[in-house]
Amino acid sequence: MSSTRVLLLGVLLDGPLHGYEVRRRLEIMGTHHWANVAYGSIYHGLAKMADEGLLERVEEGRGGKTVYAITEDGRSEFNRLLLSNWWEIKPIVDPFQVALTFMDRLSPAELTSAMEARAAQLRFSVEMVRRAMGGKQAYGAPPHIDECLRLNVLQLQAQLTWVEEAVEKVRNGELP
Secondary structure, three states: OHHHHHHHHHHHOOOOEEHHHHHHHHHHHOHHHHOOOOOOHHHHHHHHHHHOOOEEEEEEOHHHOEEEEEOHHHHHHHHHHHHHHHHOOOOOOOHHHHHHHOHHHOOHHHHHHHHHHHHHHHHHHHHHHHHHOOOHHHHOOOOOHHHHHHHHHHHHHHHHHHHHHHHHHHHOOOOO
């Protein structure tokens, strides 16, 4: 939740918003490409942080549209988490690496097919993220958001390079 927490607090630094507006800003920033934010958890996260005193409910609107504002405690928590994310290297949790651990449980044909499919998906993802770059500003995202997308492209490309090399090793009988 700490990534989601940083994102929610960070979005509210610019002023009070209700849950849908928070979600919309996260979508504009393209967080679905580089952050694991379950959009359904936004409302729960906002309510929880309000209960913790990091946010305040400044308006209870019709249809459940509660408007939240960040408190001084929330600003302090945002700064603490933000600096922590800059200074600490944390493992990237990727279910693909779990699958990679058990690649020897697949037949060479299954593994080759899966790797080729993954490579195709990675190529598609790289292209989609590249298309998003530069366009986010038209919807209000700050220019540095493209750096998040650029990093995502580089990570996808690194995995694509690995898959392309590894599939050849499978074909040559060197893997698994």
